[in-house]
Amino acid sequence: MKIIKLAQSLLHRHFWFVALFQALLISFSLVLAWLLRFDYSLPYRRMLLVALPVLILIRLAAIARFGLLHGWWKYTGLSDALDISKAVLLGSGAFILAIHYGLGLKGFPRSVYMLEPLLTASFLVGVRIFSRVLAESVRLDRASSKKVLLIGAGIAAQTAVREMKRLNCGYAALGYVDDDRSKHGLKIHGVPVVGNVKDIPLVIEQWPIDEVLIAVPSATGKQMQRFVEICEQANVKFRTMPALSDIISGRVRISEFRDVRVEDVLGRDPVKIDMDSVKREIRGHVVAVTGAAGSIGSELCRQILDYGPRELLCIDQNETGMFYLERELAARNTPTAVVSCVADIGDSERMLGLFKRHRPVAVFHAAAYKHVPMMEANVQTAVQNNVFGLLNFLDVVRDNGCQSLVLISSDKAVNPTSVMGATKRIGELIIASQPKEGLRCVSVRFGNVLFSSGSVVPVLQEQIRNSRPLTITHPEINRFFMTTSEAVSLVLQAFTIGNHGDTLVLDMGVPVRIVDLARTLIRLAGKTEQQVEIKFTGLREGEKLSEELFYSTEEVCATSFSKIKKASNHKQLNDLPVLLEELRNALYVDEAASIRDKIKKIVPEYSSPSRPDAHEFAAADHSEKWAAAVGD
């Protein structure tokens, strides 16, 4: 082993060593060609000795010309073989000319002109292949490597196996399993395809497999779920390949396997957006994001930065959140000027100052209070922030030359059963009723995003980590889910295609039962359902069993993007300003119940909770109910 390593280090570091070694191969080829030509004898030795140094010089020059004077032979491939053939051909031409016209060796045997280059080329290619095989076998030091079985024997799995052999990544592939029967029995890169995916438990019984690697980057959520279930049956650790997009962008290597995440199992088609159209709207402009420190707002800031705005105005009242956001965005070192404003969007004076100074052309409005039970207990605050905060903010935005505003809405705005949802619906109505001139206003409605602050996945994960029972409000409760990055990409696309007053709705796929999500999280945490208790705590105030994306009165219209629909509602709410004024007047004089009544006048579909006052609920079993968070 030491000798191989020493030879490799000499090859890599010392050009002269590589040149000398190849010169020896060339000499050996010439002598061998001579022996073959003259029945294993060496006549005309003077001619041979004169020709040899000339041949060596010419061949080394040709080898250098094709960049082959390096010793990284363990990475050799077809391109090296091609370059060697070209170098040998070029060298042979030059050698024949040198022998005939330079040295005048008229009797030089013609068959040697043929034999020598064939031998030289074979040795130069052969030594490289040998070196690569040797290097790979040394690296495939199986005793200390993790022995793995790959799910999938397609291009991705094959590339992963090649990388494992090439890099010292501590994995040794023992086999593939693939449902494509035509691959069974094949050996791909020296690794056998041993059966179907369902055979994993059998393979694990017979072979010393440490880990299963899921090498199917195109797997759907359902397929991923099946792989996970089979691995669990087999009681074997499993990991998956990074996303194709990350591999292609060069952020990760194909062999950097990672734990399976909940978003892999929920699996949705990757979102494709027309990035050029987004770039056109953002590049070189001043863009503002409110609620910038929040889950949606911060992702908006990240993605908007990628499109190169001149200035990014981040607005949020959460000082700590802004501190972290500023640090994160600064670390990206983009030429965009990032301005962090710790401010309340309802503070008109402050907003006016900001908008006058920076004059953003586009605003993404994600600032809002969103936690359903918390807002049930704080009805005035919810309305003040989500409705009147928006109204005040819109005045500032409209009066300062801004061209577009996108309101982030929620599926909770549809037939709302909570104050939070109702305020989001009022927001949509406000947006739809804005005057047509000047500012283009669009609402974008969508369901839950995974991992947003206080949402169900992080809460359940924390309970699993702390070995506490998982609290879910109802066995049948379900929600739409998408990743934050997916939702925000579509919001940016919606921003480019939305017309004034539109409510655009993102395609959320099919809803997922929270109890199924919990079971998946248990499995992904390496535990079994027997080890983790699931407790049903009863629906919370304002919580629905299922969310909807459209009102029955809305017409679902296609847009130029299949994942974005338009909700058309022909109902006009002419008295909205009057009703809003009534709501404003009720805010600080009336009880929550009366405010709810005023909300109902604006959103007749709003069904308020049957309990007399939500404050009582909040005081009652706060901790138990909070743990079962299925909020936005």
Ligand SMILES: NC(=O)c1ccc[n+]([C@@H]2O[C@H](COP(=O)([O-])OP(=O)(O)OC[C@H]3O[C@@H](n4cnc5c(N)ncnc54)[C@H](O)[C@@H]3O)[C@@H](O)[C@H]2O)c1
């Ligand atoms: N998270 C989800 O799953 C989800 C899904 C669909 C829609 N939405 C909607 O997106 C919006 C943002 O959600 P999120 O998950 O990012 O919430 P979040 O709580 O993570 O972020 C909201 C941010 O807004 C800020 N904010 C609130 N009021 C403000 C004010 N008056 N002035 C300045 N800043 C203010 C908060 O400080 C917070 O940082 C909400 O309207 C929510 O209903 C969220």
